Amino acid sequence: MMTKNAIFYFSGTGNTLWAANQLAERLQNCPVYSIEAPLDFTAIIDTLDQVVFAYPIYGSDLPLPMKQFLMRLPLGERTIKTYSIVTQWQFSGDGGVLIREFLPKRFALSGSAHIFMPNNISVAPLENTMTASPTISASTLRPVRTVGSVSEFAL
Numbered sequence: 440m441m442t443k444n445a446i447f448y449f450s451g452t453g454n455t456l457w458a459a460n461q462l463a464e465r466l467q468n469c470p471v472y473s474i475e476a477p478l479d480f481t482a483i484i485d486t487l488d489q490v491v492f493a494y495p496i497y498g499s500d501l502p503l504p505m506k507q508f509l510m511r512l513p514l515g516e517r518t519i520k521t522y523s524i525v526t527q528w529q530f531s532g533d534g535g536v537l538i539r540e541f542l543p544k545r546f547a548l549s550g551s552a553h554i555f556m557p558n559n560i561s562v563a564p565l566e567n568t569m570t571a572s573p574t575i576s577a578s579t580l581r582p583v584r585t586v587g588s589v590s591e592f593a594l
């Protein structure tokens with residue numbers, strides 16, 4: 440039987456969504472859900488064998504919406520293999536494993552990838568950004584290093 444996967448992401452400005460879509464393309468049959476979508480996530484997650492949580496690092500930490508989402512995940516006995524994808528500008532520390540603190544026990548964190556992405560911290564006026572064209576077009580990620588179960592990639 441085919442393993443049922445899904446990716447759940449939070450993305451402030453699109454970097455993490457891009458990374459989530461890259462992974463989904465490679466896995467195939469892997470839906471990508473925004474954690475902000477008005478969906479019954481409990482029903483969805485209860486059917487899955489593997490989940491990926493994808494999020495950017497904000498201040499060496501998880502974004503608040505992702506923390507809240509993780510804390511509301513359905514409890515249960517069945518183990519769900521779990522991975523995290525972290526996008527970062529320069530440094531996320533333990534960004535990939537920070538989710539352990541918020542995950543119910545059944546979500547067994549098995550691996551994590553840190554992906555270096557363009558910086559999205561802006562102090563410039565916002566009026567021109569609405570029409571800016573996407574700056575990311577590369578479709579291959581270059582492995583940088585692996586430490587334990589955490590791998591880093593760059594564009």
Ligand SMILES: Cc1cc2nc3c(=O)[nH]c(=O)nc-3n(C[C@H](O)[C@H](O)[C@H](O)COP(=O)(O)O)c2cc1C
Pocket residue numbers: 449450451452453454455456494495496497498499500526527528529530531556557558559560
């Ligand atoms: C408020 C804020 C805090 C951030 N803090 C960090 C940080 O601590 N380390 C880092 O490497 N990048 C940091 N970044 C950069 C983002 O993690 C990075 O650009 C990420 O790819 C943005 O993803 P998104 O477009 O999906 O939100 C921060 C960005 C913002 C907006």
